[in-house]
Amino acid sequence: MALRCDAPLLPMAVYNDGLARWKLVIYPPVSSGEKKATAEGLTSMLNIAVEVLVRRAPADWFWVHNRWKTPKPDFLLSKYRRGIVLPKGYDGSRLQPFNLLVRSPNWLGDACMAMPAIRALKQGRPDMRLTIFCQANLKELWSAVPEVDAVVTKAKKEGISSVARRIRESGYYDVAVLFTNSTRSTLELKQAGIPRLVGYHGSLRSRMLHQVCPEPVSYKPPEHHAYRYLRLAKFCGAKTDDPGLFSPTVPPTGAAGEGTIRVGICAGAEYGQAKRWPMDRFAGVAAAVSVQWPEVEWQLFGAPGEKAMGETLSQMLGNVRHRNRVGATTLTELIAELRACRLLVTNDTGTMHLAAALGVPTVSIFGSTEPVLTGPLGDRHRIVRHHVPCSPCFKRECPFGHYDCMTGVTAEQVARLVGEELGKGLVLA
Missing domain, CATH: 3.40.50.2000 (Glycogen Phosphorylase B;)
Structure with missing residues (x-):
């Protein structure tokens, strides 16, 4: 509306100024710093201005709704109608992290086929902190993937309660996505107290999942396992049509001895x-x-x-x-x-x-x-x-x-x- 009317945007705040007294403060107009202002640029600068207002008197800030609620099911925000814009030069590490735990497949080959989906999940929102939960023998693999921020492991014969305790001790997670289909892996995350679990229906576990990704219709041609994982990422709101998702995790060097x-x-x-x-x-x-x-x-x-x-x-x-x-x-x-x-x-x-x-x-x-x-x-x-x-x-x-x-x-x-x-x-x- 401000752009259509060529009107300035003025940040305003009402501060407590004593018993039954308040002070209305009007700040200078916000500007995106560009010759031709855009709605995205003005909005990002307005958010910075609001941060200044709140920091001046945090006790006077009234939260009228859950501003940071997680959309369901598309919590990755790529399809979120409000969009995502960061000011130029903004340090993304200042954002409060959205903590996602991904339960890795157990086999090396399956884990490699899941890498495009991991990239899609990581790109789904700028505040993402992505942790992989996997068998101990895959820790070195996932630690080498640039999109992975942390790795939590489990032993092969470790009990469900012990695994759940290990997950709880590793930190808080907003959502967990399961690339496995077993009931046991779901129980481990359920007992860890993660508030939202996402996956395919698997075996006897649908009632434990908060979001169940639909299976493809049976009459369609068979699909590669990598696209099965990508469909799960898409169900969470990720964009999966980027060819870069299939780029090498660590490019080959081709290095060898001279003439070899x-x-x-x-x-x-x-x-x-x-x-x-x-x-x-x-x-x-x-x-x-x-x-x-x-x-x-x-x-x-x-x-x-x-x-x-x-x-x-x-x-x-x-x-x-x-x-x-x-x-x-x-x-x-x-x-x-x-x-x-x-x-x-x-x-x-x-x-x-x-x-x-x-x-x-x-x-x-x-x-x-x-x-x-x-x-x-x-x-x-x-x-x-x-x-x-x-x-x-x-x-x-x-x-x-x-x-x-x-x-x-x-x-x-x-x-x-x-x-x-x-x-x-x-x-x-």
Whole structure:
């Protein structure tokens, strides 16, 4: 209205001036400091003026409504009709934080697929303080994500009451968003006294949630797990159409010794044998590629429980230039070593998703699982699979015992794709 009428905005306050006496004070007009004032600029300056009035006599300030109420369900404010404006140069750390707790998925791969949703949540409001609650083995991963302000962990077999107490002791949270579906994870947050819980209905937990995100209709095409997490963020009010949400968490360095090209191999898969391509095929790929690319040094990666697998694969490689790092790295060290790789040759594993999150290209072998649902995110990844009538079955072990979906993929196929990707890297360099 002031802009339409070209009228000044005058901050006014009524202060107590003794028994049954009050003083009306009119302050100078507010100005946005711009040649052409905007409603957003004037509003932000008016808020600063109100802060000055309140600080002069806090006892005289009368709160007529809950000014800082949290909208429901869109508490992230990106769709909030009042909008968000901060004055130029304003220090956002002065804002009273909105404390959000996110219950992370338990698996490394799922956690990596949830990263775009974490970015969307963090961007949802300027006062956001985002804390991740996760299994202890994922602490190093989430600590490396710039959008995460704090990490709270739990042990695998820790009791519900103990976990709830740990959450309470870590601070106050306005809302918790659950990327897990279990009733137990909901009980932990419920007992922690968090006033608003948000998630999918999961198993037997709908009554404990304050906001239940609807599932997609069944007749639509299957969606990638990353978009399932993003839908939950959108339900909370986040904007999810920004391509930057899928940017690498920590960009790859490609650093290696002079004249050396590092290529990773992840031949394991903790989920089960059905996701593992035969080790002799990995060895065959390394041998074939090394003939054309003698400067390649192969890096063997894997989980602590896969050390024996790493030793066996190392023996198969023989004189092929390689380093066996299976079970020998912390998660932080694995991140650093993956970043130095030009490429990763891998099964459908958490390491594959970690490489994708870091922006490292992959050649990924799929068999019992479906890349449409859990493939690496981004356009720099090559999928290799051999279709059989029973694939994908999503089983840990092949019901028929012969793993045709995996053995049908040849070392020659994968070696050709690896060579093509290395050639691209050479051109780009």
